Amino acid sequence: MGQVVVRNWIEQKNMSKLSARSVAPAFTSLAARAGRLGAMVALLPTVVFADWRMNLKPANSSVAQQMFDLHTLITVICVVIFVGVFGVMFYSLYAHRKSKGHKAAQFHESATVEALWTIIPFFILLAMAFPATKAILDMRDSSAPEMTIKVTGYQWKWGYDYIHDGFGYVSTLSTPLAQIKNSEAKGENYLLEVDNPLVVPVGKKIRLLLTANDVIHSWWVQALGVKQDAVPGFIRDAWFRADRPGIYRGNCAELCGKEHGFMPTVVEVKTQADYDLWLAGQKEKYGVGKSTTAVAAVDTKTYTRDELVAHGKTVYEGLGGCQGCHQPTGKGVTGQFPALDGSKVVNGPKESQVALLLNGKTGTAMASFKHLTDKDLAGVMAFTRSSWSNKAAEFAQPVDFAKARNGGVLPASAASASAAPAEPAPVALTAASAMPARIYFATGKKDMPGDAKESLDAALAFLKSKADAKIDITGYTDKTGDQAANLELAKERAKAVRAALVAAGIAQDRINMKPPAEITGGGDNKEARRVEINAGA
């Protein structure tokens, strides 16, 4: 016990340098004083036991700091009481022994003493309850977040959706199986490393919305002071604001099945500038803001069955692969995970297996695997259809998955690519020259900007191409200025655009003025100060 406390004191002292926040100011000075004493006493064990961790990790958020301080406070109180009570007991065992000739007194019952030892603990508890309640109030105040991320627990990985930025990805253990099976040296972050960590900017209040796909999981990063169960069918929330950039590691904290111990939660906290760069890269990677036709090229190659089987075997047997549940033997686990060997789906028509792999099966552990590539999925399918006793003649090509993802038709980019593979990909039209067209205004201004001509021409071209075509015009502003003024400004901007189009010979009844859902929809930049021209209904 002594050593824990000593370490608590040392870390407490270090921590008070890092963060001025403290649950109980009166206690901080006590702890600091105790820390100086503890540091001397603990010097030797600290040197000898450099890696024998004994305390909570240093906090990286105000909530985690309060948890840390509260734990230190109550541990110190408990140790003091413990030493006091057992001091009395050991004195009694020493002094009141029969072997020392002590004669037993026969007293019993004393209302005063019993009242005292009921009331005093009660007041000690009150003293603990006060900072604890304060910390709860803080911990649960997830209001006014600056960013919201949806977290989904799967057996056995985490899904992160940046719901306002339009992309999401899956985060899976990246420790190689060889390390787990002891045939390779273990790395420093053994079992606490993932392929895609959750990335957040420093100093921003991040709200997590948590749910799960199959069973209950618990998202836990100690340094950020968040442990929240993710319950299938329900949304829970939690929040944190990281104080310093860095990588913070934790695990799933609720038993979630076979690979519960292999499901780390890793958060990378970046500076705002680094985060913005990362965000831009992700948007690029996931094709956010581009039309669906511009998404990464579709694999239209026709593979041989052997090629797909060989590739599928690596996926099936790889990390987080199908064998985790369905077993290397394909026999599954009776009552839990169905056998693939002899399965009706695996030996049946290819469409139903394609759909199962892409969409999963509700109410079971079979999750959607649409985050895998078309080739991975086709590989798994070919492998399962050619292994064990399975000998299904039919198998799917990657392009079948691409079609299934796209509602049964080949995505346009792949269609054009396969129709005329020699031609370069269609040149993407710049946002300003195509419909929907956008016109960007200067801050606070409602005059048509000089560079509006291109966008106006796009709208005119659209209207002239079809006699019955109509358009919607919607004005927006940035966050500068008060709300009433912005409402007016947005309307004026839309009117200016309408006037320009009418001047170019468009009948006013073909132009619909459509109010925006949110005036300051796009933050505080040029993008926000726009008028949008969309094809009307």
Added chain:
Amino acid sequence: MASVPHGAPHTTPLHGDHAHDGHDDHHHVPTGLMRYVTTTNHKDIGSMYLWFSFAMFLSGGIMALLIRAELFQPGLQILEPERFNQLTTLHGIVMIFGAIMPAFVGFANWMLPLQLGAPDMAFARMNNWSFWLLPPAAILLIGSFFVPGGAAAGGWTLYPPLSIQAGMGMDMMIFAVHIMGASSIMGSINIITTILNLRTPGMTMMRMPMFAWTWLITAFLLIASMPVLAGAVTMLLTDRHFGTTFFNAAGGGDPVMFQHIFWFFGHPEVYIIALPAFGVVSQIIPAFSRKPLFGYASMVYATASIAILSFIVWAHHMYTTGLPMAGQIYFMYATMLIAVPTACKIFNWLATMWRGSITLETPMLFCLGFLFLFTLGGFTGLVLSLTPVDIQLQDTYYVVAHFHYVMVAGALFSAFAAVYYWSPKWTGWMYEEKLGKIHFWWSLIAFNITFFPQHFLGLAGMPRRIPDYNMQFAEWNMVSSIGAFLFGTAQIFFLVIVFRTIAGKSGIRAPAKPWDGAEGLEWTVPSPAPYHTFETPPAFK
């Protein structure tokens, strides 16, 4: 003071069936196995409970050692993760329902009639049935390792939806829980009736031995909480096989509702395990301090308050599930309150020792070990009661350390104390004092080597129920595993002590009252206690 028991004083249990016992043995005197199958004698049934519990204790212990062997170092060595989860699950269920609870029912069976001056338990045939329900349950539990899919692997808390995914091992577990629950409820009815109706004239409620008081309160806890568990597992069963959706949001249910129901049973369960232990300690400490219990009445009131409070704190096991903030605050306050009556008890035991005339025989040593470790476990419980701290520690090894300090120190150490204290009455022989003391120190030291480092592991961030871990946890895990094997071998040593005591290896025949400070009617009958005792109610001063 005591009535002279009917029959020969040195009747050995094997030939203990007399003609006057013919209310159920009208043909012949049963011998061999049939004697135990058909017995209605509280002493036979008590012994069977104790042996059953020890067998389960060893099975659960082997599971624990397999777990600790896997955790000896990082990486997967001897167990596949699924098997590991099965072992942690079954270790919990087997130890709680198979080892600890039957052990205290065994003590109750053996000692309550002797302490109250009753000839037997109130419902002797039901007593037989409550015991014989247990072996089938044990077979279901242990046997589930060998069915396709293996044993239940969702943790002893059986949380859905994970437990709904599981194979037929889970159904066997559910059935076993039903059977053991029925056994506990019948045992409780028997104990309540015996205590309320069969006390010898003159023994008022407030003059009963503390062990009877704590068992009376425990029995009410059992009757109130076991049906709740039975309901919860039945809902699991229908969700698994009959298309209900109690715990499935897709059908309008809620997985977290299971946790509420489970812990409404689960928290009283903690006190079901702890209260009889408190009763044992409240009898042994005065005996070896040669001084009456400091506050008898306040002990009774504290026990009752703990029992009542135990029904209104269940959601402190669920701080991270997303309770409303008001819920977190309420359950934190209610949980902290339990520290008050618990502290009263600890202070009471201290005041009993204070200015006594203390000797340190093995039963007393185990009680002191209990006091020391249980208080430690109580303090970590207080740490965990604070919601913000619990957020960091929930489902980590800190919790594992906490409840082993409470369960092993609270229940197991006092069970050992009870065995050493009452074994002269059971066997007619004194145990070997030196061996008993070695067993105590060996257990105490090994226990702390095993479980104290787990506090550090939990604080440093190691989750529970994982078969493999990061290198930063390697050192303390290795220490803990070494401790676990030491602790396990200490219990084999205990078994040897028990056999040697039964065989009379100490060479010291136990007198009727082997402890000069002991109080109670059980010490007025000869040792070993004759097969039939108190056929006429003894006088009570």
